[in-house]
Amino acid sequence: MLSTQTKDQIEDLLDRFTAAWERRDIPSILDISADDIMGYGPGDDERIYNIREFEAILRERYAMAETFSVRRGGRTIKAEGTIAWVIGDLVLTIDGEVLPCRFTMVLRGTGHRWVVVQYHLSRSAPSNI
Secondary structure (H helix, E strand, O other): OOOHHHHHHHHHHHHHHHHHHHHOOHHHHHHOEEEEEEEEOOOOOOEEOOHHHHHHHHHHHHHOOOOEEEEEEEEEEEEEOOEEEEEEEEEEEEOOEEEEEEEEEEEEEOOOOEEEEEEEEEEOOOOOO
């Protein structure tokens, strides 16, 4: 069962993660990411196997856009012990193009904070598929 304290801590992490993405604040994003983070970015070849690869993808993505904003939508948080998982919706606006997306995250509790150990961001598929 998800305690109020755990939910509040994870909501805070999501708020910081989203704000850092919008500011393009790579050090803050990496600060709440585990060294062994893994995941997928939205590009076909964007696979993440550690924090260095995550940083490289962030730098590449931010360099491609003049303007960038993030609006987080609904989300669901679940947790058991020191592991939590999140699914949610967000909207990226990149150089005026509005991109509905969804994300998943797995978080690990370290005893004094939560860190992102898995992240997957993808554009939403058309509903006629």
